[in-house]
Amino acid sequence: MKTSLQKELYPFMIVSGQKEHQLIEETFKDQIDHHTVISKKLEQSGQFMEAVRSLIDLCGDDPDRDGLQETPYRVLKAFLEYTEGYREDPKLHLAKTFDVDHDHKELVLVKDIEFYSICEHHFAPFFGVAHVAYFPNEKITGLSKIARMVDGYARRFQVQERLTKQIADAVEEVLEPQGTMVVLEAKHMCMCGRGVKKSDASTTTMSYRGIFEGRADLRAEFLSLLK
Numbered sequence: 001m002k003t004s005l006q007k008e009l010y011p012f013m014i015v016s017g018q019k020e021h022q023l024i025e026e027t028f029k030d031q032i033d034h035h036t037v038i039s040k041k042l043e044q045s046g047q048f049m050e051a052v053r054s055l056i057d058l059c060g061d062d063p064d065r066d067g068l069q070e071t072p073y074r075v076l077k078a079f080l081e082y083t084e085g086y087r088e089d090p091k092l093h094l095a096k097t098f099d100v101d102h103d104h105k106e107l108v109l110v111k112d113i114e115f116y117s118i119c120e121h122h123f124a125p126f127f128g129v130a131h132v133a134y135f136p137n138e139k140i141t142g143l144s145k146i147a148r149m150v151d152g153y154a155r156r157f158q159v160q161e162r163l164t165k166q167i168a169d170a171v172e173e174v175l176e177p178q179g180t181m182v183v184l185e186a187k188h189m190c191m192c193g194r195g196v197k198k199s200d201a202s203t204t205t206m207s208y209r210g211i212f213e214g215r216a217d218l219r220a221e222f223l224s225l226l227k
């Protein structure tokens, strides 16, 4: 039930109950023009939940049966979680840097960083691991910050190639290292339960910059460390 205050603040609200309102408020609390944004997002979330009901109907089930009544809200909540990377600048995780010890400008490799993303073509999950390496110049960053940055780009609508590139670009831009190399290995659900139905297929993508570009031996060393 909408309160009169809600009606006044959010006149475009369509199918929004208390739960949705709280979810939207919490999700977009950091937005600058707060009230305008919340009002618009509530309108959109109402339309989205209506669309999920239509989808259920279209697929041949009854959106009003017990098990499906809350599904539009659950799907909304899940999608806001899958895409929380849009509401941050992932590069900023790397921004707290430390000066590197001048005697130690050797490879730093963080491997097997689990990630979970959404394929922008089918909205099906793709997930796997990221391996991120760089040769520092003047700066290093906390290891966990690299994993946080990966999550920030993964939690968007993506293709694996762009995700790989964005991770490499972030390391390059913030840490200004001698070189960066990123490898992602992932399984795409859009190739498993539907379409071509190849559930054993996995995809490897790679981006490298700086010192890695002209040095096949360094790339080979990096890849050998992943075995």
Ligand SMILES: Nc1nc2c(ncn2[C@@H]2O[C@H](COP(=O)(O)OP(=O)(O)OP(=O)(O)O)[C@@H](O)[C@H]2O)c(=O)[nH]1
Pocket: 119, 120, 121, 158, 159, 160, 161, 188, 190, 191, 194, 195, 196
């Ligand atoms: N390059 C790339 N392709 C992707 C990624 N995720 C999904 N795809 C592909 O995106 C393509 C979309 O092809 P379309 O022909 O437009 O769509 P579709 O008819 O659903 O394709 P099928 O999956 O072959 O049934 C498919 O070949 C997917 O395998 C990704 O991260 N990178």
Ligand SMILES: [Zn+2]
Pocket: 119, 120, 121, 122, 123, 124, 188, 190, 191
């Ligand atoms: Zn897909």
